[in-house]
Amino acid sequence: MINADPKRGIFHLTCEEFSYILQIKDGRLLQLYFGAPIADADLSYLLPCFASGSSFNQPVHHLPLELPTLGSGWYGEPALGAIGSDGNNVTELRYQDYKILPHKEDLPGLPSLSQPPTAMRGQNETKDDGTLQILLKDELTGLAAVLSYSIVSGTLARSMELINTSDAPIKLTHMASATLTLPLLPPAGSGDSDYSLIHLQGNWARERRVVRTPLGRAETKIESQRGASGHEENPFLALAAPGADENSGDIYALSLIYSGSFQASAQVRDFDNVYLSIGLNPLTHNWLLESGEHFVCPEAVLVYANRGLNQMSHLFHRIYRDHLCRSKWAGMERPVLINNWEATYFDINEEKVMALAKTAAKIGVELLVMDDGWFGNRFDDHRSLGDWYENPIKLPHGLAGLAKKVNQAGLKFGLWVEPEMISPDSDLYRAHPDWCLHAPGRTRTEGRNQLILDLSREDVQDFIIHTMKHILNSANIAYIKWDMNRNMTESFSALQTPERQMETQHRYMLGLYRVLDEVTSAFPDVLFESCSGGGGRFDAGMLYYMPQTWTSDDTDAVERLKIQYGTSLVYPASAMGAHVSASPNHQVGRKTDISMRADVAIGGNFGFELDLDKLSREDLAAARDYVAKVKKLRHLTSQGTFSRLLSPFDAPNYRAANYVAWQFADQQDLLLCIYRVLSEPNPFIHRVRLTDLDPNALYQADETDPSLPACFKGRTFTGAALMQVGVPMIFKGQQDFCSQLILFHRVKEK
Helix, strand or coil, rough: EEEECCCCCEEEEECCEEEEEEEEEEEEEEEEEEECCCCCCCCHHHHHHHCCCCCCCHHHHCCCCCEEEECCCCCCCEEEEECCCCCCCCCCCCCEEEEEEEECCCCCCCCEEEEHHHHCCCCCCCCCCCCEEEEEEECCCCCEEEEEEEEEECCEEEEEEEEEEECCCEEEEEEEEEEEEEEECCCCCCCCCCCCEEEEEEEEEEEEEEEEECCCCCCEEEEEECCCCCCCCCCCCECCCCCCCCCCCEEEEEEECCCCCEEEEEHHHHHHHEEEEEEEEECCCCCCEECCCCCECCCEEEEECCCCCHHHHHHHHHHHHHHHCCHHHHHCCCEEEEECCCHCCCCCCHHHHHHHHHHHHHHHCCEEEEEECCCCCCCCCCCCCCCEEEECCCCHHHHHHHHHHHHCCEEEEEEEECCCCCCCCCCCHHHHHHEEEECCCCCCEEECCCEECCCCHHHHEEEEHHHHHHHHHCCCCCCCEEECCCCCCCCCCCCHHCCCCCHHHHHHHHHHHHHHHHHHCCCCCCCCCCCCCCCCCCCHHHHHHEEECCCCCCCHHHHHHHHHHHCCCCCCCCHHEEEEEECCCCCCCCCHHHHHHHHHHHHCCEECCCHHHHCHHHHHHHHHHHHCCCCCCCHHHHHHEEEECCCCCCCCCCHHEEEEEEEEECCCCEEEEEECCCCCCCCCCCCCCCCCCCCCCEEECCCCCCCHHHCCCEEEEEHHHHHHHHCCCCCCCCCEEEEEEEEEEEEECC
């Protein structure tokens, strides 16, 4: 519900999950509340709390500004910075007007939340309460800002459009999509804030580790300058109140629907409030806004949860699965696939692909994906990116002939591509050396022996669109893995004028989004998966076009426990690609049983990343059984509610870190997934308590599973018992790297 009281200057957005209250004071838009829903919209009695302070702080410095700007007395991180035609950066925005649109509108050229795609409507569709738009304007410079707010399935979508109403150009230097100003907890007088800051940190092959640190009094910034959201940080930031954990306590979170360089910050300010912001990175983005032009910032999603991190995640999962992913696959079960990469690497040909396909078909695999090495002169990673034609030695019958043979073997056919890249040793580079990102006179820095095509250019965008449409029309291709294996350096364009060169990174993202929009729209039946050296671009912007992402190049089961656990803070399991790979693992050399590897992979979109013909007879039989199990469970793992139970990151003692657990649940089924990393001598039987169940419902373990521990057979449990007493963690044998999956069915009361 959106309530506006223009006479008192009060705007109240509220739903079952939160209230968000804004108020006008002296023409400035103030953010007075974000938290649990309240009926009171008039919080003007709080205004005297914001004292003016000393002469060293200007009046605006202490205010909870909804859109703090540079140059007029705000000394923190600004949400908006602009340099006018007179050369100064003073910006003073004042309230002008508001309106309520009947429906939430898409952002031009950018991914954003919306109603679910047609295939998912009915069950998941929610009422659209419209969009509140508030107009602010700087009368001197003519810069106007339209702030948009939409309630989407228990979350708040926030975006900003900037308009130059003057006759002179304005240079935008800071463009944050959302800010939050929160009072310190506990109340004043009881000490410093006990808030903790949560973000997802990592690197290649160890993405999205959960980092939780005391907020303290310093300013914390997480960012990417890489032209991609990146392996190192994710465009997400959360603030947890004292004592908050997975199932209790207040959580305030921001997530950015964007795939490029970003910045998020948190600061405890000198007037005892916490200031959060998220948006484009000012180190890599500015924009020259000519007279009459508009600039639209990426959309941010704000979440408030008063029942801990699991509730926060449930809200993010629901909106990103049901209101962001526009692919028809968002609401569908994904095929079990096999990818040849770790089986063959570049040493690929039709014969090897078909051998893999025939064995895969025997164990029930549904889709074969041919990875890197099929095109141009691509025998290693030093050449041929950009030359997207079949290598006649490797594929004598072309993509069409190979796809036909794979289909005849009983599998669908998928393909790896990396369309955003170009090799210096390629026909494309020799024909168009200026098509890559570069700075004149500077070395063209290579990463993985490749350069990045300049997608800020329309001719380059058109080339990629034409190329991808040609490939997809040339054969019966059911799946595309879209990779991107390096980050930006010299991110400048041969076509941009000097004053616009710092626009290149954002123009690149707009170009990429245009390419993805045209290609995915033209082939709606194709399942697209994004990838960037694994999880280097695992963000909500990519999920808009591609409903799943290759979670990490690290396929080790133990490492994947951390990676998938951390990823789940923001993104649903239906977005995570998870494969069973070889043992010893190719990234860390660890030896693990196939049951452990498969039980971890069931936590995402299940597949294989190995040579099936090198498995033992016993492991191949186990792989076949797991494919059958996945087909039985994937309705639950793709669309059920995912909750975390035991964390690999929270380690108050050795045993706590040694066990990981999560669950999937819907109205009928419940899947409990438990993992033990290292064996213990003379072990105590630990218990794990489940969460978010109906306490009065009855659940019975699936006795058709031969691995079900004897103590569960013939037993029925109440939801209350599973949540309060818990389930004993029983593993077969004394060995490292064990797992146990228990499927419960909800049964009718007798």
